[in-house]
Amino acid sequence: MNHLKEKLLSYFIAFEEQVEKKSFLHSHRLDSFAEFEKTGFPSKGDEAWKYSYPVLLKLLQNDYSIFPKELANHKLNDLKEYFLTAADSYKIVFVDGIYNPFLSHTSHQGHDICVLSSASVQNKYKDILNTYYNKLGAKQEDLIQLNTAYVRDGAYIHIPKNTVVDYPIEIINFSTGKQQNPLFIQPRNLIVVEENAQVEIIEKHHSIAPHEVLTNVVSEVFVAKGAQVNYYKLQNDLDTASLIDNTFIRQEEKSEVGVYTFSFGGNFIRNNLNFYQEGSRINSILKGVTLIEKEQHVDNYTLVHHQHPNCESHQDYKGVYFDRSTGVFNGKIKVEKEAQKTNAFQQNNNIIFTDTATINTKPQLEIFADDVKCSHGCTVGQIDKKALFYLQSRGISHKEAKAILTYAFTNNIIEELKNPFVKKKINEILAEKLGFNLQFSFH
């Protein structure tokens, strides 16, 4: 791990040569590099990494390549099958961390849906970048500093006032497995949604071939007054892929943001999801389904910071664990003294299928206001034997009954999804993972 830090530090100058120094990102890069040099990676006693530290430590032992080579475009055509929809979405696509215009569908018509590397060298984007870039990430933990120092590219999305974006935006990071060493990438997304605008975003990370990859992605999302954002994270990667997702969301009054995280595959997934409410009558929605097997490990680490009166947050995470998989849910709700009449709900329910699967679930409530409604609950259990018997007594096989009950367990979250492509995809993945007839899942 120290080895990796040393390697990163010593390669920085060489890395700098490859990126645009005139870029607006550069001063942030330098500051964060200095910061990362001081702090390094999360360390052992780090409370935030309590249950995931061993996995992280192991990952950091790899001899990563820090500068992936740009690969030729041909053969990339078959990547299209990974898109949620062929035509009906904007697409911002990166291959081994490098922007791929051939696969992308960006837009500047009434909004900017493009890439950070090019926005950050153009004057017309300077104001936005000045106002927003690295504003939520700056004071954060070590891994954010690392990302800011070594970022190569990511999505740049700016939706002006009163604009309802006609299509959802897919941000897709492919890793090809064609790089020599394990790959360590630092994607960075900046999403600015102005007053009363509406947009849907879908983020995916996908390995095309089994090859070790660690992605440390940072997304900063700014949502102005009355705006609405639905952000879907579809995490269904190969067992050779690991993902650390750091998402920061700042909401202004009367805005509504939903982040829906589906963790179905990958070696290790850590979701750091942070909501900062900066206005009243805000609604923040954090929902997720984790369904993992083998030795997979998923850690959902959420924060909702209520700072103003009359706001809401709704958290509902479901977990299903097979084999020797492990899960963590740590949900922190902070309600400041000013945030009277806050409604904050948090729920984390889990089913474990084996004696060897484990889940650590912990709500963390820090409430300084007195007139608030906060509820939280967590359960860990097995599949209900009575329900199994009931289904089997109608002729449904044991295996299928188990699958149906598991599907039913996650159903309330999936039913709620507003994007039909996402919903269909999630249903397909679940049906495949659980091994039951798909038609069942459509009501």
Place this chain on the structure above:
Amino acid sequence: MLSIKDLHVEVEEKQILKGINLEIKPGEVHAIMGPNGSGKSTLSSVIAGDETYEVTNGEIIFDKEDLLELDTEERAHKGVFLSFQYPVEIPGITVTNFIKTALNSCQKAKGLPNIPAAEMLKMIREKSKLLEIDQKFLSRSLNESFSGGEKKRNEIFQMMMLNPKLAVLDETDSGLDIDALKIVAKGVNTFKNNTNAIVVITHYQRLLDYIVPDFVHVIHDGKIVKSGDKELAKELEEKGYDWIK
């Protein structure tokens, strides 16, 4: 059709059924009555294959097959149906999807193709209409926050859809108002023919005015202590169980 011999059943090392004998032929309706805790639901659960209960002695033969050797779903495929005293609530599955899946599972087990969607819809419409079940009800989650009566009606709906050979109705009448009772009885009587058989477990003679039994058995403390015809049910209604204990 069903032959139970000297059935002994334990749960958590406690003896519950202590030698049940019962013969049921096609076309027959048997009523089982008896005080609370006497073992009626235990008997029906064991017939359906609930593994909570351990059979320590005796046998259950269904259509010449050893039922105790079969899994719960295999029994259903062979035509055994249990209307639960306490139907389980399953949020996230609609009644329609559940019954479709169940029916097609039975088809598959018999090596038959799925029932075509149009035919399935027709069946659902027909049976739900007969039982006066609202269509909206069918797209609700299975049994979730159904009233007691709705749950029971839904059990009979499932029975009619699955069309079993042997239907065991465990207190399907409890919780039903008088109109619902008549509707449920209408369903059961429509279903009934001379190739299938029905076991009704009940505390009330009232139901037996609508579903007329050929035999009435009284279970007490895990044994059938008296059998008779429908007059026995009337006698029990008047005198209670003390005189036969």
